[in-house]
Amino acid sequence: MIESxxxxxxxxxxxxxxxxxxxxxxxxxxxxxxPGIGPGxxxxxxxxxxxxMDPLAGITLLMGLYAAGWYGGAIPAIxxxxxxxxxxxxxxxxxxxxxxxxxxxxxxxxxxxSSFVGGVFAVxxxxxxxxxxxxxxxxxxxxxxGMAALLAMVLVVVAHRGSELASFALLGAGLFIxxxxxxxxYGSARYTFGTTWMLAGVPLISVILGLFALGQAFTLIxxxxxxxxxxxxxxxxxxxxxxxxxxxxxxxxxxxxFGVGMxxxxxxxxxxxxxxxxxxxxxxxxxxxxxxxxxxEGIIASETAxxxxxxxxxxxxxxxxxxxxxxxxMMLTVFIIHGVDPGPTLFQENKEFVAGLYMTLLVMxxxxxxxxxxxxxxxxxxxxxxxxxxxxxILCLALIGSxxxxxxxxxxxIAIGFGVLGFxxxxxxxxxxxxxxxxxxGPIMERYFxxxxxxxxxxxxxxxxxxxxxxxxxxxxVLIVTAIRNAFKGSKKGSADVSx
Amino acid sequence: MSGDANQEKSPFKEExxxxxxxxxxxxxxxxxxxxxxxxxxxxxxEVSGRLEVGWWAEPGxxxxxxxxxxxxxxxAAYFVAKREVIDWTQVAKDYGRVAILSGCMVITVFLIGILxxxxxxxVFAGGVxxxxxxxxxxxxxxxxLSSIAMVLVFRVGFSVWFxxxxxxxxxxxxxxxxxxx
Numbered sequence: 001m002i003e004s005x006x007x008x009x010x011x012x013x014x015x016x017x018x019x020x021x022x023x024x025x026x027x028x029x030x031x032x033x034x035p036g037i038g039p040g041x042x043x044x045x046x047x048x049x050x051x052x053m054d055p056l057a058g059i060t061l062l063m064g065l066y067a068a069g070w071y072g073g074a075i076p077a078i079x080x081x082x083x084x085x086x087x088x089x090x091x092x093x094x095x096x097x098x099x100x101x102x103x104x105x106x107x108x109x110x111x112x113x114s115s116f117v118g119g120v121f122a123v124x125x126x127x128x129x130x131x132x133x134x135x136x137x138x139x140x141x142x143x144x145x146g147m148a149a150l151l152a153m154v155l156v157v158v159a160h161r162g163s164e165l166a167s168f169a170l171l172g173a174g175l176f177i178x179x180x181x182x183x184x185x186y187g188s189a190r191y192t193f194g195t196t197w198m199l200a201g202v203p204l205i206s207v208i209l210g211l212f213a214l215g216q217a218f219t220l221i222x223x224x225x226x227x228x229x230x231x232x233x234x235x236x237x238x239x240x241x242x243x244x245x246x247x248x249x250x251x252x253x254x255x256x257x258f259g260v261g262m263x264x265x266x267x268x269x270x271x272x273x274x275x276x277x278x279x280x281x282x283x284x285x286x287x288x289x290x291x292x293x294x295x296x297e298g299i300i301a302s303e304t305a306x307x308x309x310x311x312x313x314x315x316x317x318x319x320x321x322x323x324x325x326x327x328x329x330m331m332l333t334v335f336i337i338h339g340v341d342p343g344p345t346l347f348q349e350n351k352e353f354v355a356g357l358y359m360t361l362l363v364m365x366x367x368x369x370x371x372x373x374x375x376x377x378x379x380x381x382x383x384x385x386x387x388x389x390x391x392x393x394i395l396c397l398a399l400i401g402s403x404x405x406x407x408x409x410x411x412x413x414i415a416i417g418f419g420v421l422g423f424x425x426x427x428x429x430x431x432x433x434x435x436x437x438x439x440x441x442g443p444i445m446e447r448y449f450x451x452x453x454x455x456x457x458x459x460x461x462x463x464x465x466x467x468x469x470x471x472x473x474x475x476x477x478v479l480i481v482t483a484i485r486n487a488f489k490g491s492k493k494g495s496a497d498v499s500x
Numbered sequence: 501m502s503g504d505a506n507q508e509k510s511p512f513k514e515e516x517x518x519x520x521x522x523x524x525x526x527x528x529x530x531x532x533x534x535x536x537x538x539x540x541x542x543x544x545x546e547v548s549g550r551l552e553v554g555w556w557a558e559p560g561x562x563x564x565x566x567x568x569x570x571x572x573x574x575x576a577a578y579f580v581a582k583r584e585v586i587d588w589t590q591v592a593k594d595y596g597r598v599a600i601l602s603g604c605m606v607i608t609v610f611l612i613g614i615l616x617x618x619x620x621x622x623v624f625a626g627g628v629x630x631x632x633x634x635x636x637x638x639x640x641x642x643x644x645l646s647s648i649a650m651v652l653v654f655r656v657g658f659s660v661w662f663x664x665x666x667x668x669x670x671x672x673x674x675x676x677x678x679x680x681x
Contacts, residue, residue, distance in 0.1 A: 052658075165577035165580055166523060166573075168569070168577070169523065169526055169569075169570055172530075172569035172571075172574075173526065173570050176570060179566065185559065188541065189542075190563055192540070193540065221597075222597060222632070391628075392629050392632055392646060395605070396624065399608060399609075404654070413606070419598075438566075450556055453556040454557065458554050458555060487577075
């Protein structure tokens, strides 16, 4: 353990890691504090840049965006009652009422302190849990790992309540897109329509930039969102929350536990974590009537839970090579580009990387809090940037990002195609994450299944002949059946308000 | 899970999605692609000079399975999705604007080879800003600041290479300035 700490500290000696750490944190806070953007767009835009960086610096940059985005999202949630990112919704419930009562500094301070505790707690869990899970995965066969990837995708799909079937359809589409190009068994082309530029497959960067950045820009550029609320005074008093949160230790650590638990599970993420944390905090509070009116426990529950998720989401990625949602799926591409193989070998062959990652994640939380304490006054003003201007900036960035990867017009055209799809999916309120997961996990799953079924000589009972894969099969079947039942039940319930 | 449209909603409230026409389009596309599986993939036994690996490694298997999943689930999603009254004029207007923005992007890619990076981004930001509703001095400022920011980030900061534009063959600019612009 101590050896890991020293190894991690050594990695922090690399100036590029510091540039990525501080740069990612600043960008994450800024993007989080601007309602309507969020870290997803930032990660999509910066993904091409990380391919030229060292893996640790690249992952640190993306993690900085991911983690700091949730911190920054609390600022407009508290000051103008508009969550900076979707995961800060519950912070508005008590943050804004507290700010309206003349205590914006206290609300922000509680949010920062809770986020800090949640983030650091989750990093320690990552340090303790990732290696044992990775060690266990050495006993898993190709079929088990393929089924684990499939289970992760199914979990993500069923987590989108109300859109389960559409999510399945998009997952299928993402999986299909992942098969385009040269396949590995025979080296033959699939669905390239005779073109050479499609032999390398559909570029993931273009898909991500299209769905996340362009789709968002197309929406923002015609937005007429008005900011309501007055800019509060933000002077001093942002440190008080760091002692106040510990007056509610049960809420604090239970919420961190929810965040870690939900972060580790694929597809669950920040929403359910903060939902469970918030409702449990309200149920167990001595003053439940204060929730929604500026209860400190409400802010603590929401912010602790959602900030515990990003480091916890790295557990399945590092241990099994299986991302549980879109952000870690994008991070997996950084591993793939650099030939770093997540799983047990990562902990043996890339000890420096793992130790460095743990240390940067810990330091990152300190850096983010320091940046927030110093700059909240200015960061709060960012939420008043007009959406249309943001749309123009994101369009410029997405255009350059999609073209400069390979200098091919076709990459830009693919990005535009997926941008239109992202725009349409946003309008229809259909989640986009399943496409990305299908695209990233499709080749992994196909490889494992080909290996596993091939080793069994084509015998399909291999899926149920081992306890691990049998458990996966049962879980997947139960989840799919439940999701389909819920979808049709929801359809009957909603038929009363069908309008045409 | 971020980036989803329904994440902007409160987790306390579940809302069924719309998008029936989108799902209908997906069904049609997936069926067309499925019908092409024979022509767009080859049989393992037909690949010259290779031994047949087994049915599980057939190149057409995975795309076919994934397309079948897409067809079945998108048909089901189509029938489950909320029926909506659609204002087709508004839809045409929205997608028309998206098409214009997309056209601007394609034109800019060509312009980069003619005018160079900085000038192309200036024109693009100006055009997009105009479509977004900015006019007059504010439009010029937005275009100028956007192009300066992009030059600083991509050309100076990340040293991203772009092909030498035709314009620079006509104008004799210092080498360092060509590298930046």
